Amino acid sequence: MSFFSLNKRLLFKILSLFSVVRGYNILFIIIAQFISSIYILSENNSIIEVVSDLNIWLIIFSSAFSISAGYIINNVFDSEKDLINRPLKTTLEKEISGRTKLVVYVFLNIVTLILAFLVSLKALFFFSIYIIGIIIYSIKLSKYPFVGNVFSVVLAITPFFAIILYYKNYSNEIFSHALFLFLIVLIREVIKDLQNFIGDFTLNYLTIPVKYGEKVSKVYISFCSAIVLIVCYLILVSYELSYMKYFYYFNYFFFVFFNYLVWNSNSKVNYQYLHNSLKLLIVLGLFSIILHGI
Numbered sequence: 001m002s003f004f005s006l007n008k009r010l011l012f013k014i015l016s017l018f019s020v021v022r023g024y025n026i027l028f029i030i031i032a033q034f035i036s037s038i039y040i041l042s043e044n045n046s047i048i049e050v051v052s053d054l055n056i057w058l059i060i061f062s063s064a065f066s067i068s069a070g071y072i073i074n075n076v077f078d079s080e081k082d083l084i085n086r087p088l089k090t091t092l093e094k095e096i097s098g099r100t101k102l103v104v105y106v107f108l109n110i111v112t113l114i115l116a117f118l119v120s121l122k123a124l125f126f127f128s129i130y131i132i133g134i135i136i137y138s139i140k141l142s143k144y145p146f147v148g149n150v151f152s153v154v155l156a157i158t159p160f161f162a163i164i165l166y167y168k169n170y171s172n173e174i175f176s177h178a179l180f181l182f183l184i185v186l187i188r189e190v191i192k193d194l195q196n197f198i199g200d201f202t203l204n205y206l207t208i209p210v211k212y213g214e215k216v217s218k219v220y221i222s223f224c225s226a227i228v229l230i231v232c233y234l235i236l237v238s239y240e241l242s243y244m245k246y247f248y249y250f251n252y253f254f255f256v257f258f259n260y261l262v263w264n265s266n267s268k269v270n271y272q273y274l275h276n277s278l279k280l281l282i283v284l285g286l287f288s289i290i291l292h293g294i
Helices: 003-020 023-041 047-051 054-077 079-085 087-093 098-119 121-139 147-167 172-195 197-202 208-212 214-238 242-263 268-293
Strands: none
Touching: 003 054, 023 047, 023 054, 023 147, 023 172, 023 268, 054 098, 054 121, 054 147, 079 197, 098 121, 121 147, 147 172, 172 197, 172 208, 172 214, 172 268, 197 208, 208 214, 214 242, 242 268
């Protein structure tokens, strides 16, 4: 086998592993935790104080490694469904054997627990429970409507609570922003279920669209959207947001148009666009945090 062939195969394996652990998501989470720590969670701490705090680095990388491990176990249990819903992506990920995935999964979790232990015993306990929660979701809860969606969202935002606990910042404003994020991610989860309907239906994943149908799913999305706008209003009238307020104003225009598109969508491509629009909204929300202190 030529040197070129070996390099090409190695590159495919690296790309495959990057796809399995969703490296782009991990990078975003790392950036999101840093920005949140600097501009809103650490209260009066300066950028230098946050960046030079070793414990913050340990917490953020504990989050990154544990989430990466979670993506691996989720990939293993959902491989059949993903082959139906995302055949090209799943084919690429098959470059990594099941044994290799297991070894990387165990390694990432061990590193997570070591890093957490270096912070404190409380951090070790926190991430131990988080890892167990991911396992329970992947094995059992992901196949059930409502509870599966809610549990998935809780797991998605839990790493931010590690930083909240570290700074002991339990203000109402923090939890209001967290509720807003929770609802956005919940809506995204239901959109994703609509997008992945064929695979879920084929393998008997009892998601909301599979069990209750497309119309009920859309009603649920609209209901959650209405709650989002109520939360936006309460945040706007309750807290001093500086220029960040314009992000919450933007949500009113966004969700009116978003729900119009939801009720006029009926294909996987349409739901993919809606899913991506929510991802973009989350990114805008993240960078709007920088405006909070201006």
